[in-house]
Amino acid sequence: MRLVEQWNGIESGLDPRWSDLRLSLRIDAEQARERAAALLGPAGPGLSGDTVRFHVMRDGRGIGPDAAQRLLGRIDGDGIAGQLTLVGTSEAEAPPHVARTTLAAEWQAALEVLPSDWSDLVAELQLDSSADVDRAAVLCAPLNPMQLTGRTGFGFRCASERGYGASTAMVARCLARLDEAGITGHVRITRALSDVHPLGTQGATFLVGRRPA
Numbered sequence: 265m266r267l268v269e270q271w272n273g274i275e276s277g278l279d280p281r282w283s284d285l286r287l288s289l290r291i292d293a294e295q296a297r298e299r300a301a302a303l304l305g306p307a308g309p310g311l312s313g314d315t316v317r318f319h320v321m322r323d324g325r326g327i328g329p330d331a332a333q334r335l336l337g338r339i340d341g342d343g344i345a346g347q348l349t350l351v352g353t354s355e356a357e358a359p360p361h362v363a364r365t366t367l368a369a370e371w372q373a374a375l376e377v378l379p380s381d382w383s384d385l386v387a388e389l390q391l392d393s394s395a396d397v398d399r400a401a402v403l404c405a406p407l408n409p410m411q412l413t414g415r416t417g418f419g420f421r422c423a424s425e426r427g428y429g430a431s432t433a434m435v436a437r438c439l440a441r442l443d444e445a446g447i448t449g450h451v452r453i454t455r456a457l458s459d460v461h462p463l464g465t466q467g468a469t470f471l472v473g474r475r476p477a
Contacts, residue, residue: 267336270348284354291346367439385456391449
């Protein structure tokens with residue numbers, strides 16, 4: 265059987281997760297063995313007795329499967345017969361799973377760094393996908409979302425006890441709805457006021473862009 269056919273048979277039986285193959289090519293005739301090792305030069309082969317040993321890798325550190333097939337085809341083209349054997353395999357390590365922080369958790373973390381006497385704030389919700397903007401605006405309707413110019417998302421106001429804006433609990437509930445709907449992004453507080461005592465008004469007014477918020 266030709267070496268390319270032997271290689272195809274080995275490759276078809278591999279675990280799809282393989283990353284590194286260790287192969288041996290047994291050739292009885294010394295001269296033919298040395299010629300085969302020369303043709304396998306890009307693979308950095310090693311000679312051991314009547315076998316030529318080499319590696320095939322997927323991570324770019326050596327020859328890949330396509331290159332291995334071409335090199336073995338050259339050996340076939342020289343009329344050299346041999347026995348190709350799989351010595352061992354290694355699997356690629358799975359990337360570590362990184363748990364994504366939910367929007368509700370980001371909101372809670374942002375509140376925890378505010379001073380205890382904060383009264384009013386403006387926050388922004390930046391979404392990962394523009395396709396989610398309309399759906400997110402509906403789910404966050406109680407926050408009276410404000411469109412962000414040139415960005416994918418919206419802003420909103422929040423008040424600690426009284427004044428303009430939603431309560432912290434309402435913000436948390438709306439963001440939890442987005443988490444449940446699989447809508448991802450980031451929320452951050454952009455402006456905050458502390459120790460505000462309104463007189464004749466419900467609360468402070470922020471200027472966002474050129475419009476009051």
